[in-house]
Amino acid sequence: MNFLLICHALFSIEAPWDVPRGCTPVELRRSTDGGIPRLRTTVTTYADREYLNVLFHAADDEVIARYRNHDDPLYEEDVVEVFLSPATPTTYFEIEVNPLGTTFDARVESPDGVRSTMRVDRGWTCKNLFAAIRRTPGFVDTIVRIPFSSLGVHIPAPGDVWRGNFFRIDRSHSHGDEFSAWRPTLKNPADFHVVAAFGRLRFE
Template structure:
């Protein structure tokens, strides 16, 4: 695939078999960490950093976020509440290598509240976006935990490939982005990305900037 925007790409490593037994498994440190997340405008790394790890097997995509956070907070308690107005980690993902006009938005708060929705974005303009929160990702598993004293929280997502592939067989290649929204109560918010969307103010709904994921070789 031509890559004129120099998008980041990731050949997903094979998931340790132990992760299938439980996403909070201690084998996560064996998975390489992605480069530091950058601010949405691409100007510099985020001040409150996030370590993102991702791996896969034939059944699912596994993602872990570890977040530095001097001021952890969350108030929402129910699935699909607007947790993106507080502090969250996010995964946007779509099958195939073309710039997607439809994709999935998955978020987790520090208290383990999930937001999952199907997005229609035909033009790449926020005014034209449709968000379907009636969609619940089949078979998704998620966990989160926080340590306020240490100033850290984490979240894990397990997404079955078939649940986000639509009616087709899961392809080898995907478009995706990993995000974090950090809102310190004593400072300015930070919007950080694996693949910066080159926007100010920050806008994560720029699918042309989604990075490239490739499932592990040998997985079907």
């Protein structure tokens, strides 16, 4: 599926882990071949007047995370990732959160849509980014709130379409590393920076 509806719903600080009524979670697939991952992950997306909200619900039997500083290389360990392109797909924003609640953000210029020629601006900051974690036995939930203003765009109108993708990296000493994606990039070794794999995000 290359199309995802961003439903309109209010974020609740009292119930941040609940899927809002009318929103449908999607399952991530194995990024390298589109197969079913060993560990299940769902993503729910919804928007209010100021924020795009992304809720990850991830099964996890071995959390590996030690980075606690903003913009540390979170992708070396367990992490969930959001790639968003409000305009041209060759310019997109990368936001990551690890199971400790540490964040990473960057602006990516990818003129050819591939890793080899992309330029990553780690100095870019997603101002007022909010992320929170809930860890329960066998699961890690992550809520990410991305202000539209931080992306330099107007509040999306109903019917507006962005491009983007959603990912998860799970590191495991027992089972090996697993890379999951909403839109599998079909690259092996795993590579998330494939613009051609971005799906369409349509705002309700």
